Structure formats: C-alpha cells, structure tokens
Amino acid sequence: MTLTVLAPGPLTTVQDLGRPGRAAEGIGRSGACDRASAALANRLVGNPVGAAVLEVTAGGLLVRADAGVWVALTGARCTGTPYASPTWVPAGSTLRLGTPVSGLRSYLAVRGGIAVDPVLGSRSTDLLSGLGPAPLAAGDVLPVGTAGPWPGVDVAAVAEPTAGELVVAVRPGPRADWFADDVHRTLATTSWSVTGDSNRVGLRLAGPELARQRDGELASEGMVRGALQVPPSGQPVLFLADHPVTGGYPVIGYVADADVDCCAQLAPGQTVRFRR
Template sequence: MLGRQNYCVVVRPGTLTTFQDSGRPGMAHLGVPRSGALDVVNFRLANRLVGNETANAVLETTYDGVALYFSSSALVAVTGALADVRVNGRIAEWAMPLYVPRGGTLDVGTAKAGLRCYVAVAGGFQVQPVLGSRSRDVLSGLGPEPLTEGQIVEIGPNSTRRPVVDFAPYLPIYSSTLISVHPGPRRNWLSKRGEQDLFSQSFQVLPQSNRIGLRLGGQRIEGLFDEELASEAVAWGAVELLPSGEIVVFLADHPTTGGYPVVGVIDETSAGLCAQLRSGETVTFTRSRLWRGTID
C-alpha cells in the first residue's frame, strides 16, 4: 500500500489523539512552548515496554481511546489511564507488551480511571518532526495534526533491543488529588486571606481544561492587584492567579509568557496526576517545604 512496508491505519481516531514525544525544551526564548507528553512517566514507560528509546513518538489519547490496524506484526503497549485494551476483539493486557499479528487491530477503549492513554509501538510512529519534535502543540499548532479516520502512519524499523521491562504495576488514579505547591515569583501578590484559601479548599477541574492548562474553580482567591503586571516568562506548573480570583495551572502546551501573577509552581512529581485529572474531579494544594513564612 503506497509502497509502505510497515504502517498502521487509523480505524477510530478518538476525540483528540495526538503524536507526542519529549517535546521542544529549551526554546521558550524563541516563543516556542515545551509541549510533549503530559504524563511523562507513562510516556516513557510505554516506550520501555516495547524496547524503544524513551523519547520515541507515541500516541496520546484523550478519554475515548483509539483503534489502529497494523499492516505487519507489531509489538505495542498501552499505559496511562486505565482502559480496556483489545487485539482483534479479544481482551489484552494493559501496561504490558502486546503482540498484534499482521492485519490485526489494536483497540484502546474509553478510560475507566484517568484521562489520557499512551500507545507505543516498537520502532516508533514516524511522522514529520517540526523544530526537532513530533509533538503536537495545541496552543501554537506546531507539530503533526491530531489523528483522523483512515490516516496512514508509518512505523519505524523494529529495534533488536529487548524490552527493559515486561510488566508495570498500576498506580490507581483517584478522583481527589493532593498536589504540592512551591512558592511562585509573585507569591506576595496573594493576600493573607488569599494564601489561606489557596490551601484550605478543594478546587474543581473545569471543562475548559486542556493540554494548555488546568482551569480550576472554587472559592475566589484574593489577590493584591494594586499595580499592573507586565507580561513575564512562565513555565510548566505555574499557578497563575486571574483577576477573577480563579486559578490556572499551566501544563505542557502553556504560553511562554503571561500577564497575571504566578503565585505558585506545582512540584514536577505531580505532572502525571495533572495529566490524568478529568473535568469535575477535584484537586487540593498543599504547601511544599520551600513555602515558608507568612504574607506581610
């Protein structure tokens, strides 16, 4: 087919399935976000399970999975959100290497817990890189387009490396999540009451949340907006306080600058949890060891 020796065909693309790798770090000074897989641990694990380099491109699904037809036999793995995995209609293992025979179909179902699955194939998905990465950035539009029905995707040659691991323990994803927050560069823009409310309530994940950031609803956080803040650099995990008193936590596709105070930065160990939170679920912040003293 079209001269390709090893490829897959998208049977069902899902709501939003994108190619993701380790992203474009180190380019923020050019206005290019980092992007890349949101759940880095499960992205790397999926590649390890099939013997890939950990930075190979995978598929990142959103909620309702993906289905792929393979032209040749393939070794695949599905990690991240817990979902039913089927090969040719038969239930298969989650978070383990899977053999898909030539002409077979891999079907990743709707997430039962969590939000995003990671699908890796031995050899990696071969799509055109942009600025050195195959990641789709939903904010800037950089990188390959999201998957569409009938799309043909080339697969790289199988490595002779044996998978580093052959199974992975599952860490349950709970609907209520505690996240450690470090002080941000504009922590002093919080009032005393604002800091108290930031850490004494549970925030609900709003439907506007996406790969750019988590929009969180809850009791209004009081800030000290007595001056206008010029746009300044922001990073992954920045907790930005909006004039409305709402909170946004920036994720992989965040803008490189922002005009609202960054009052905190979440700990990087919470990246996977943020990637898997669904609309309507809750998150509670806790002060990290770096958060000391009170607001004067």
C-alpha cells in the same frame, strides 16, 4: 510498517519529549502531558524513552496494524485493552481503546516509534502554537520506525491515575506577595474542581475566588509547566505541556514537577488539593 487510524476518539495526538530549550524563540516545549507514563510505554516495547507515542484523550482510538507489531498501553487504563505489558498485534488486526477506567490520557507505544516527520526536532503536536502534526483523523496512515535489537530495560512501575481526589505539592510562586495570607490558606485548604474547559494547555480550576491584594498589571514574564496562574476571575489555571511561553497574570505557586504528570490525568469533575 504503518498504523491506519480507523477512529481517532475525542482527541489523539503524536507526542514525544517535546522541544526543550526554545522558549527564547517563543516556542514552547509541548510533549507528552504525562511524561512518566509515556516513558514507561516506550520502555515496555524496547524503545528509547524519547520515541514518539500516541497520546489518547478519553479513549476511543481504533487503529489497524498493517504488519505485526508490539504495542504497550500505559497512563489511563482503558476497557478492553491489555495494560502495562507488551502486546502483540498481528498483521491486519485492529486495536481498540475503550473508555478509561480512571484518568484521562492513555499512551500507546509502538515498537519502533511513530515516525511522522519531526518539526523543529520533535514529533509532538502543540495545540497552542499549531506546531507538529495535526491531531489524528480517521484515515490517517502513521509510519512506524525500524526497531533495533530489543534492549534490557528498566520497567519500574508508574502509578495508575486516581479516580478520586489528587493531592499535590505546591511551592510559592514569584508573585506570591500579590496575595494575602488568607488567600494562600484558601489555596491550600480548598478541593479545586477541574472544569470542562481544561485541555493540554492547562487545567482550569473552580473554587473560591483568589483575590489579589495588589492592583495593576504585570509585564509579560516567562511561564513554565506547573505554574499556577491566577487570572482576574480569581480562578486558578495550572499550566500543562502546551502552556504559553509568557503570561501577564501573577503566578501564586508552582506544582512540584513530578506531580504535574499526575495532574495531567485529572478528568473534568475530579478535584485536586494543593499541599504547601
């Protein structure tokens, strides 16, 4: 069983749960940006939650099933495509993802999983390091794995991405003392706009300058998903799945882990507010 890519859209990558536990080797985890939606897509077609799926940014994917297969779409709902339910695609038929109604990243699971060759134990594409398969291009043929018996699975719903402002929880970071109290108040009372420079590495946010109260530079220290880093521009960056392993700018706070999935669905122009 294979899928043939006829059109990849703006950006489509293969993603699974990533490469955990390798930060000491300088290798980031990567994996699906919206882990909850990717796991739901897999459960809907009877796959293990760690099976590889297609992460489709801003829609536009067109694929042909070379044999009949069950698929499921979650994350950002796309026009013209069945959503959050198992869908049968007959042999030789095509599946097209339109423009997302809300959110940015859609997850397409195929029963049996996308079976490209793993790299360091994962099939995920890491755009920062270049590990894993290249982003999809027209003409790519994707192997699909062999599915076992359809299991009884829990398909608890995952909330659809919001089209409005997102409010997420933030906790103090290890360098919170680099910023005065009024800067922390600014962080928590501003509607931060997502800029067009955002990607799988992180959300670049625009708003008031978060000025430091300390001079000097930090030695590079470990970074994790959800870190809210403040570069010299004073415009915060929220790290997502392909974040660097280390960084030298102060981290003012951490977004609650479950909320980072929701942040991964923010499109350029949307706003996010941080609740302390």
